[in-house]
Amino acid sequence: MSEAKLVEFPDLGTVRIAFRNNTSRISARWKDGIVSVSAPAGMDFNEILRTIERFTPRLMSLRKDVTYREGVMEFEGITFEIRRQSVCPGKVLGSIMMPRAFIEVGVSLDMDDIDVKRAISRIMCRIALKVADKVLLPGARKLAAELNRRPAEWGIMRGHSTLGRCSGSGVIHLSYVLVFMPQELRDYIVCHELAHLEEMSHSKRFHAICDKLCSGRAAELERKLKAYRWPIIKM
Structure with a gap:
């Protein structure tokens, strides 16, 4: 696995993209308040970005922020x-x-x-x-x-x-x-x-x-x- 990249998206905020040799498709989930993406190693980066944009509506619907107040x-x-x-x-x-x-x-x-x-x-x-x-x-x-x-x-x-x-x-x-x-x-x-x-x-x-x-x-x-x-x- 190569070094992960952090990318900012207008709605999602910080997205962490990790490249993996053992996967053939892109997957995304919320983890610790940010979106964590796994992408096939060698995949065109612009295609990854476009895929994340397509995922955005569903990811936003699944967002479960933890909020703490007194x-x-x-x-x-x-x-x-x-x-x-x-x-x-x-x-x-x-x-x-x-x-x-x-x-x-x-x-x-x-x-x-x-x-x-x-x-x-x-x-x-x-x-x-x-x-x-x-x-x-x-x-x-x-x-x-x-x-x-x-x-x-x-x-x-x-x-x-x-x-x-x-x-x-x-x-x-x-x-x-x-x-x-x-x-x-x-x-x-x-x-x-x-x-x-x-x-x-x-x-x-x-x-x-x-x-x-x-x-x-x-x-x-x-x-x-x-x-x-x-x-x-x-x-």
Whole structure:
């Protein structure tokens, strides 16, 4: 892969273009607040620019900016409060006093700056990872008991892309980022993994089991999950 290029577009802002030998087509997605493009190595650069322009309407419709302001974000089991601080004006600080977490942004920092957003998001994630077992697992165990399902064990895992995992031995791990989800979507992820206790593949049987565990709402909850606007910058 050759060195990436940064290009400014009127609507999209900064676009990062990476050239790859192992791809035959252009793909684009939002990552950390900017558009990240993968293009075949050797492709005409003007053609890449024209393709990105064609992609622009769809990319704009998919844009999910994270915006932080002073105030509170409430989730089941924990509330995050963002407030200003003047002790360390150029830093973002974090602390926990359950069931409340505090994100303290230095008064000299612009909360619309992408680097400040990333700092806020990182601290929120650090706090969520620390408290995830206490925030997520009691509800997961209770739901499993109500549905008469008995995983061998529960655990918390890192990572943003995989929200849950069920091993062949019946151990279920939930991603710590479920801390930032509403309860009904947390429960949907739990039901999804509980369904894997009976069917490991994503077969028709699996989806039928999952839908039954969700009281017939699996399709609705999957749509809500895909449309969910995360309060963190997912890597």
